[in-house]
Amino acid sequence: MASRRLAELFMELARLDGQSGKEAPVAKYAAAFLKKLGLPAQIDNAAAVSGSNTGNVVCQVGGGGDFLLLAHMDTARNTSATNQVLLEDRITSDGKGQLGADNRAGMAAILYALERAVNTSSPLKPFTIAFTTQEETTMAGGLNLQLAPGIKRGFVFDSSLDPGAYATASPGAAVWNAEVTGRASHAGIAPEKGICAISIAARALAALRFGRHDEDTTSNIGTISGGEATNVVPPSAKVKGEVRSLDSAKVEPVLAAMKAEFEKAAAAAGGSLKFDWSWDFKPYRHAPDAPVCLAAAEAVKGAGLAPAPVPSHGGSDANSLNAKGIATVNFGIGARNPHADDEYILLEHLAKASEIVWQLIKK
Ligand SMILES: [Zn+2]
Known part of the structure; x- marks a missing residue:
């Protein structure tokens, strides 16, 4: 069953030790996953300046296109020893450590949509994927992310808002x-x-x-x-x-x-x-009719949800991309109680987040 596979993929990612600055196991996993799908995953040179033990994972699908999907690889705390509990409606930590939904759930949503496309031989638009390091600490991964000049818009999957909501402004x-x-x-x-x-x-x-x-x-x-x-x-x-x-x-x-x-x-x-x-x-704010907001709203509607553009209260890699001139919004994936011992994500939210990815990338 589709949602079962997505849940398993998320839990596999969440079990990896990739505390901020030590994301190498996560980068290795993601690059291998993409390569197995026949996609050209690379690790950029950001580590030379970021201080992490790996660069960002960058993958240009169909040549790279003009938009970017992004999630961060690091977690605020080590999640490799957390006991994951799969319940009927959610995946949660057993209350003794961070689950890792922030932001491995964003990674799972993106990777699952790609696996789905390859498994169903579905034609995709050209686009770029980036999985960054150190979002939780210095944002040095996103700040030093090396992208092709053609990238104009960015979609980050790293907000704890419900799927359907997305941050179009941030302090x-x-x-x-x-x-x-x-x-x-x-x-x-x-x-x-x-x-x-x-x-x-x-x-x-x-x-x-x-x-x-x-x-x-x-x-x-x-x-x-x-x-x-x-x-x-x-x-x-x-x-x-x-x-x-x-x-x-x-x-x-x-x-x-x-x-x-x-x-x-x-x-x-x-x-x-x-x-x-x-x-x-740096802060950002997009007008409701900015192309990135229109594209976000269309993807949310395609996923059967009501688009809800909202301001965010925290910083994310979306701030770094906007500062680079890549108009970016941050999608809600529903990961609740980020960084806390009772962090969890609803299966429905995980599935909806991946469906939004699907709507953005399918032809
Ligand atoms: Zn995050």
Whole structure:
């Protein structure tokens, strides 16, 4: 039975040890699977810069075409020892470890659709498949993915939304670092000679607003460290955080206000500041009538579902593809409680996700 084969394929993938940065067993499995189907799987050179023990798996079907299907190979935690429980309606972990539905279910949905096409000798459109490394940590696989210049649209299968829903917008996240320098001095003998870097950071942070700024934008203090000993006026303090927004134009003003507040506090106390920031991942937003959204809606309808374009709240490889100029949406595959001990996926969702793949690739 078709759904049984898909469930088995998913469980086989989920049993592989491919924690982020160590995806080699998963890449080997996927490349062998594709080659057995007669498809030209390759492993790109991303490992040279990504730090993973493998590159991304890239497979150009029918020459590669102008669109891409993508899932990530890594899991947040090692899933190879998880006990998988196949119930009537779902595959779940036994509650003692991550199942691996995020994102091996996306891989299974894609691989099963290809096996189905080969087994039924169905004609396919030309397209490219990519299975990436390190989505859960640095996104270095997707960021360094090497694709042919003809790829214009991307379909990622890595959202925990229900099948039928797909993310057409996602926030970007900028990571900021504030490094305050004061002056060390003996806290008991000569406190007047010291400049307390922790007090400077505290004043700046107390004057700033964190949390939700507006419907698109949030900010956070992530970590704080500083000081050397109880009897030393702290000469340095480091604060790190993020600013996240669906609208990239709203990020820089928040960062600028932050920097200004730190500078003000440092200047008032005679200290100094080094402030820098960079994009962890960039936001994207597609218009409802963008070709990628129309193609997504058509595939969802073809799978017998109602198209539901929605904004997402997290980053994914879709952010990296959009930043490369490949218009990409992220399809829901229904994987629930991602990364948690009670992660599961409904068999119906797995089948629907693969049906959406099928609708995208069949001629
Ligand atoms: Zn994922």
